[in-house]
Amino acid sequence: MTQGQGQGQAQGQGRRGAGHQGRPLLNRSLAGFGTTIFAEMSALAARTGSINLGQGFPDTDGPEEIREAAVSALRSGHGNQYPPGPGVPELRAAVADHQKRFYGLDWSPETEVLVTTGATEAVAAALLALVEPGDEVIAFEPYYDSYAACIAMAGGVRVPLTLRAPAFRPDLDELRAKITPRTRLLLLNTPHNPTGTVLTPEELSGIAALAVEHDLLVVTDEVYEHLVFAGSHHPIAALPGMRERTVSISSAGKTYSYTGWKIGWVTADAPLVTAVRSAKQYLTFVSGGPFQYAIAEALQLPDTFFTEFREGMRRRRDLLAEGLRSAGFRVYEPEGTYFITTDISPFGQEDAYAFCRALPERCGVAAVPVSVFYDDPEAGRSQVRFTFCKREDVLEEAVERLGRLG
Numbered sequence: 001m002t003q004g005q006g007q008g009q010a011q012g013q014g015r016r017g018a019g020h021q022g023r024p025l026l027n028r029s030l031a032g033f034g035t036t037i038f039a040e041m042s043a044l045a046a047r048t049g050s051i052n053l054g055q056g057f058p059d060t061d062g063p064e065e066i067r068e069a070a071v072s073a074l075r076s077g078h079g080n081q082y083p084p085g086p087g088v089p090e091l092r093a094a095v096a097d098h099q100k101r102f103y104g105l106d107w108s109p110e111t112e113v114l115v116t117t118g119a120t121e122a123v124a125a126a127l128l129a130l131v132e133p134g135d136e137v138i139a140f141e142p143y144y145d146s147y148a149a150c151i152a153m154a155g156g157v158r159v160p161l162t163l164r165a166p167a168f169r170p171d172l173d174e175l176r177a178k179i180t181p182r183t184r185l186l187l188l189n190t191p192h193n194p195t196g197t198v199l200t201p202e203e204l205s206g207i208a209a210l211a212v213e214h215d216l217l218v219v220t221d222e223v224y225e226h227l228v229f230a231g232s233h234h235p236i237a238a239l240p241g242m243r244e245r246t247v248s249i250s251s252a253g254k255t256y257s258y259t260g261w262k263i264g265w266v267t268a269d270a271p272l273v274t275a276v277r278s279a280k281q282y283l284t285f286v287s288g289g290p291f292q293y294a295i296a297e298a299l300q301l302p303d304t305f306f307t308e309f310r311e312g313m314r315r316r317r318d319l320l321a322e323g324l325r326s327a328g329f330r331v332y333e334p335e336g337t338y339f340i341t342t343d344i345s346p347f348g349q350e351d352a353y354a355f356c357r358a359l360p361e362r363c364g365v366a367a368v369p370v371s372v373f374y375d376d377p378e379a380g381r382s383q384v385r386f387t388f389c390k391r392e393d394v395l396e397e398a399v400e401r402l403g404r405l406g
Contacts, residue, residue, distance in 0.1 A: 029152045036145055037372045041356060045366035051398045053320075053386040054356070054368040056193075056338060060391060062257035063301070070261075070294035079289020085281055087115025087265070091292040094299040095265045102225075103235050111270040114277050117287045118262035119223045119251040124150045125280035126219045126247045126266065127185075131156040135184035140170060142373030142380055144193050144221070157182070160375045165343065165383070166332055168195040172206040179210065185217040186210075188236065191224040194370055194385045195341050196334020198228050204236045212241040217272075219247045223264075226255045226306050229314050230335040237267070244269045247276060252295045254338070255309065257389075261291040313338055316388040316395055323399025324386065328406055338389040341370055343382050347405065350382045363401040 024031070038055045045052035061067060073079055079088065086092060092109040099105040107113055116122040123146060131137060133155030139147050141160040151158045161175050186207065190199040199207075211218050218236060225233045237246040251264035266276055317333075321340055324331050330343035344355050352369035360366050370383035388395060 029155065030149065033149050033152070037368050038145075041366050041368050044357070044360055048360040048364065048366075050360035050364045050366045051390075051394060051401065052366045053388075053390070053398055054366045056254075056387045056389060057259045058257040058389045059394060060257065063298070063305070066256060066258070066294050066298045066301075069297045070290050073290035073293040078293050079291075081289070083115075083286050083289040083292060085286055086277060087113070087286075088289070088292045088296070090296040091115055091263075091265075091299075094296040095267065098299045099235075099267055103238055105235065105238055105267070107267045108270070112267060112273055114266040114268075114273050114280065115292060116249075116251075116264040116266060116280055117284045118253060119221060119249050119264040120146050121262075121280065121283055122249040122251075122264045122266050122276070123147065123187075123219065123221060124153070125276050125283060126249070127151060127154040127156065127187075129275040129279040130217055130219070130247070130272075131184055134182065136180060136182045137185045137187055138175065138178055138183060139187040140189065140192065141375060142194055142370050142383075143187075144189065145373060147187055147189075148375075151187075156184070158375065159183070162374070162376075162379055163192070163195055163197060164379070165341075168192070168197045168332065168341075170199070170203060170207070172203070172210070175207070176210055179214050179216070183214065183216060185219060188218060188220040190220065190222065191228055191233065191334075191336025193224065193337050194339050194373060195332065196337050196339060198231050198233065198335040199236075200231065201234050204234055205239060208236055208239040208242050211245060215245075217245050217247070218242065220249065222248060222250045223254045224337040225250055227310060227313055227338055228336040229310070229317065233336075244272075247272050252298060255306075256295070256298045258291070258295075261288055261295070263288050263291050263295045313389065316390070316392060319392060319395050320386060320388040320399065323395070323402060327399070327402040329384075338387055340386050340388060342384050342386065344384055345382050352380070352382055352384045356384060363404045365398050365401050 041054040092113040095113045096107045096109045127150045131154040135156050136159050137151045137156045138159045141162050237248050247268045253259035321331050328346050332341045352371050356367050356369045367384050367386045370380040370385050371377040374380045
């Protein structure tokens with residue numbers, strides 16, 4: 001759904017369900033947001049019996065020992081009642097240990113780690129806590145759709161910095177030019193969904209220098225930190241001057257393939273965590289008690305787990321990328337995440353939304369149009385995103401079906 005379509009739907013709902021004196025029921029800050037594209041395309045996939053390569057959820061569960069850890073927690077009563085507001089101590093300690101183990105970052109489990117209901121809540125709580133109405137938030141587009149909604153709910157003003165095909169690299173001169181006295185925060189996502197871009201140390205250093213120079217806060221979504229195929233993941237919080245101004249966010253869903261558990265976390269300097277917790281406590285308060293104990297164990301899995309997970313996803317990426325090329329798509333090979341962005345221009349088409357609406361009927365595969373992740377849909381009008389976090393036999397079948405497009 002494009003922004004215009006979403007806005008029309010939301011406004012229509014307001015007119016039909018008018019409240020007191022004919023006022024729309026939906027808060028005007030959300031008037032441009034209808035049903036998410038993921039829900040729309042997943043429903044279309046289900047209705048047509050298509051292979052769903054649109055929404056990014058695995059079709060197999062994660063490690064058996066982690067599932068059994070959750071079962072054990074349920075049976076023993078761990079977390080069946082309200083867990084502590086900041087998260088169970090075991091998980092907070094495991095998050096801190098993970099950050100030290102992989103990145104050399106030292107965080108206090110007591111004051112600098114906060115457990116959230118997935119990364120989406122972490123982003124929402126951070127923006128609600130740190131952004132005043134009228135503050136400008138610079139975000140790289142195309143962006144995950146909840147970013148725009150969260151900025152709107154916080155009363156912020158969204159300022160996009162466009163990552164352009166084929167490289168999808170940030171232009172730091174353009175970033176500098178977009179910073180104004182009203183700029184409060186930079187919202188980063190690396191590895192980046194949907195383009196698969198992984199910010200380099202040089203790019204991160206340039207962004208950090210601008211944040212320090214202009215005294216900006218940074219919220220960074222790093223949920224794909226263990227899915228990097230080219231280079232490596234470098235947290236911006238580790239750079240000089242960034243610890244005291246960065247809120248780092250990650251979650252368990254992408255790495256451990258338990259997306260339904262919705263266990264995420266924030267790491268940041270204590271005053272920032274306190275601020276984010278002030279907002280988070282009035283959203284869900286707490287959630288996922290038994291799952292928190294299980295993810296505490298997941299974070300301690302040996303290095304071989306993370307290596308095998310990454311290499312397995314690399315094989316799936318290569319399988320789908322080659323199949324998409326053979327089917328006629330222009331493929332922008334991702335450096336990270338488990339998504340591939342493509343261009344449909346070689347088919348003589350430019351409207352990705354119409355293409356994705358028709359794709360399930362044409363060949364039994366569902367995808368999502370990237371145009372919905374831009375403020376200016378024209379910037380990504382012909383781009384379509386596919387996910388490869390599926391079984392290899394499912395991807396092989398999807399590739400065979402996509403071959404019918406030729």
